[in-house]
Each structure stands twice: as C-alpha cells, then as structure tokens.
Amino acid sequence: MSEQQASTSPVLGIDIGGSGIKGAPVDLATGEFADKRLRIDTPAESTPEKVADVVAQIVDHFSGQIAPDGPIGVTIPAVVTHGITRSAANIDKSWIDCEAEKVFEDRLGRDIVLVNDADAAGVAEVKYGAAANHPGLVLLTTLGTGIGTAILYRGILVPNSELGHLEIDGHDAEKRAASSVKDKEGLTYEKWAKRLQRYYERVEALLWPDLIVVGGGVSKDSDKFLPLIKINAEMVPAKLRNTAGIVGAAWLAANKETQPGLVRHPTTEQRVE
C-alpha cells in the first residue's frame, strides 16, 4: 500500500487511556483533526469488552466522515505484538494475552490496527511533528501516568520498546520519573529534573539516539525542565502534544504496510520458502 494521498477521506484514530478514550478523524495530508475530538470516560472496570463498547460509540459518532469500510487506528498503553496485548502496567490486567485487535474487529466489523500508545505518538512526531523527516535515530518518550517510549530509525518504527520500565537504582524507572509521580509526590520541576537526568542518562548510555522528543501533557511546560537535563542527544518537546496518539494511530491504520515491525513476518507465523 502506498502512503495515503491528500484527496482521500479522513481516517479515524482512537487513543485509549487510563481515564479517557479519545477519537477524531484525521486529515492525513496535514496530520490535523478534520473534526472536534470526542472524549468518553474510560469505564471504571476497563476490560477489553467494556472498552470496545466505548470505541464503538466513538466510531458511530464519526461514521459519516470516514470511509465506510476503511481501517481504524487504535492505541493502547500496553505492549501489542501482532494484535495481542501482552502487558498491562497501568490498565486492567485482563488485557494481558488478550486478542485485543480481534475483539475490536469483531465488535466493529472493521479492520483495526492496534498499536502501543507511545509508538503511535512517535510515528506522529516523525511524520508531522518535532522529528519530521529526521535522517537518524529518534527516541520519543511520553511522560504521563507512566513513561512510554518509541524508537524510530529514518521513519521506521521498532515497536514495543518499553524503556519506561528500565530498572534504575533498583526501581522501575516510570515509578520514579513519570510526570504522575511528580504530581503525586509534589516534586518541584528542579527535583523532578534530577530524576529525569538519571533516566535519560541511562537511556542514552544504552541506545544513543540522535534526537529525543519529549511528549506527554507535561511537555507544554518543557521550558521548566528540559533545559535542566544535560545529555549528548538533542532533546526537544513534542509538537503534536495531546493529538499525537490519535494522529499516529490514524496514520498507521492507513500505512501499516510501510512499517515492517507491525506486519506479521514469516518467523512469527509460518516460514515460507
């Protein structure tokens, strides 16, 4: 499949988060929303079936604006290998080993492309945002309830990096350095930046990205903490902010075939001669 052309209908992207499920049709020529975003609270018991009901409401709401049988992109804060959710750090444990892409496809009768939330945001930043057309190795980190990461080399995603769970000084990194921890512990930006410094130093020592894009809601205040972090890589705030998950999911729905990491390959199914 070639990259989506400017003249086609918008593609729906849906971002599943711990507190809200958000969706919007995306104009893939610009990476902008083609209509106002719809947000519905995540059900208190956020099992795959209950979340699929909310996703269906969002699809219904926008059905007049998107291609009737086109694919829909959906993000989830979990590892997703070949449509199966494998982890559940900050979501209901029933997602572990769930055939989630199939649950959504059965519920919606449409082709679904399910991806990790940070991976979708990374793709959006590389296609339309702070890392657009970057010629080297880009790491996106989202600082939120947890820490999500996406690794992209020349626009190609290496999915499910999960570097938010690096063990640093005996702790799961996101339990010390996510922005939710800053809020919970009432840390000043200076104190939090010391934890971020430790985190990014470690990430840099292991991966050596050329550029680190820092996303998540707190990136709107990046001037308060990014200048305090000193590493070799260039660090910049994300450009798409809270639209990145939706935009990346929509882009991937239309262009999944361009991302080898998301396409089933012979070693994961049957080898072909």
Ligand code: BGC
């Ligand atoms: C999860 C990741 C997710 C990140 C951001 C982490 O706790 O393990 O899969 O991308 O949170 O939501």
